[in-house]
Amino acid sequence: MSLEFFSLETIQELAREYGYWTVFVGIALENTGVPLPGETITLVGGFLAGSGELNYWWVLTSAICGAVLGDNFGYWIGKVGGWPLLVRVGRLFRIPEIQLLEVKAQFLKNAPRAVFFGRFIALLRIFAGPMAGIAQMPYPQFLACNFGGATVWAATMVTLSFFLGRIVPLHELIHSVARFSVVALAIAAFSIALPMWLESRSKKLAVPEEPAADASESLPL
Structure with missing residues (x-):
């Protein structure tokens, strides 16, 4: 699919034509694992609600239901066949399975926060x-x-564009939210990578070095 398909103008046209179904289906597919601009779709829905073209509460409900349903599909896809696929992809990029297991364990440790936020x-x-x-x-x-994360996220995005969309151009609002998401990604990646690096470093330091053989013992009598 071309980038033009995901242009802001196209998303607005789809939202105006199909209304709440655009919000519901777009977010559901994104949360299933399909790389669609769900965040933009939600902001467009809130913007159209602010301009009176859609109903705020129906946009919010559509966003929450789509996010919850999509993430559930994604969860079961990952649980049933995600690990073998991840291992195959890891082999393709020469990532050892033990390293993937470490990432898996690290994610499980932070899973509640990762899913919610x-x-x-x-x-x-x-x-x-x-x-x-x-x-x-x-x-x-x-x-x-x-469910908790979907409710908080949808309420934030829809309400933000519902009110700010009246005074801030929609494309600027979308760019600002996107920049925040990228910064949040960098912070999250650093917070995960740093403990893993420190743990790996401490394990290396904990391994005692082999004592060097005494030169006098190696001399023949």
Whole structure:
């Protein structure tokens, strides 16, 4: 698909023509793992609600339901067949399986926060559901974090564009939110990579070096 398909003008046209279905389906597909601009779709929905073309509460409900349903699909896809696929991709890029296991364990440790707050972070919003399934996050815990995160995220995005869309151009609002998501991604990546690096470094320092053989013992009598 070309980038023109995902242009702001096209998304606005789809939202005006299909209304709440555009919001619901777009966000559901993105949270399943399909790289669609769900954040932009949600902001457009809130903007159209602010201009009176759509109803605020129906846009919000569509966003929440789409996010919850999409993440559930992503979770089960990841749980059923995500790990073998990840291992094959890792082999393609020469990433050892033990390193993938470390990433899996690290994600599981932070899974509740990743699922709840991941919607505010670029890329993680797409992969949080499948990664939770791959990491075997308990489903009841996932469901609670998923619903809570979807509600907070959708309410924030829809309300933000509902009010600010009246005084700030929509494209500027979308760019500002996108920049925040990228910054959040950088912070999240650093917070995950740093502990892993420190742990790896401490393990290397903990391994005692082999004592050098005494030169006098190696001399023949």
